[in-house]
Amino acid sequence: MLDASLDHTVLVVDDEPTVLHLLTRVLTAEGFRVLSAESAREALDVMARESVEVLLTDLVMPETDGEVLANLAEHLPHPPRILLMSGFAEAHQREDLRWPLIKKPFDIDSLVRALLGS
Numbered sequence: 001m002l003d004a005s006l007d008h009t010v011l012v013v014d015d016e017p018t019v020l021h022l023l024t025r026v027l028t029a030e031g032f033r034v035l036s037a038e039s040a041r042e043a044l045d046v047m048a049r050e051s052v053e054v055l056l057t058d059l060v061m062p063e064t065d066g067e068v069l070a071n072l073a074e075h076l077p078h079p080p081r082i083l084l085m086s087g088f089a090e091a092h093q094r095e096d097l098r099w100p101l102i103k104k105p106f107d108i109d110s111l112v113r114a115l116l117g118s
Contacts, residue, residue: 008034009050010115011080013043013069015055019104023056030112040064044072052080054115059086059101070099083114 007063008060014020020036027034033110035050037043040061045053055073084097087104102114 006007008053010054010056011035011037011046011050011052011054013061013066014036014085015039016060019058025069026108027063027112027115030108032115036083040066040069040072047073047076047080054083055080056083056085056102056115059084059097066117067097071074081117106115 010021010027012020012023014023014037014068015038017038020038024034024036024110035046036048040057040115041064043055043057044115055070057069059066061069066084066086070084072081073079082099084099085104085106087101100114102111
């Protein structure tokens with residue numbers, strides 16, 4: 001566990017409950033305060049009432065995708081740092097994304113470093 005993670009609240013957004021549960025457990029074990037949401041709408045509700053340092057969102061989701069969520073999050077009074085994640089190969093070839101994109105599956109050490117901004 002990295003000591004610096006103790007000061008970070010991460011909001012994990014993924015429409016796959018299994019992925020959401022796994023990331024919540026792993027990041028909590030790494031010392032992060034983890035909030036979770038299964039949709040962009042739920043994530044916006046969480047960010048309206050909680051202070052979030054990092055938004056880790058799946059790029060490809062039904063209804064509202066992670067890119068739209070990231071754009072909306074940037075306009076909050078205290079916008080979080082944003083990281084996108086995706087398991088779709090075509091997403092990794094996009095050059096127009098304004099935020100870092102983490103490929104699924106990822107190793108935990110790399111994810112923790114990305115969340116800490118290092």
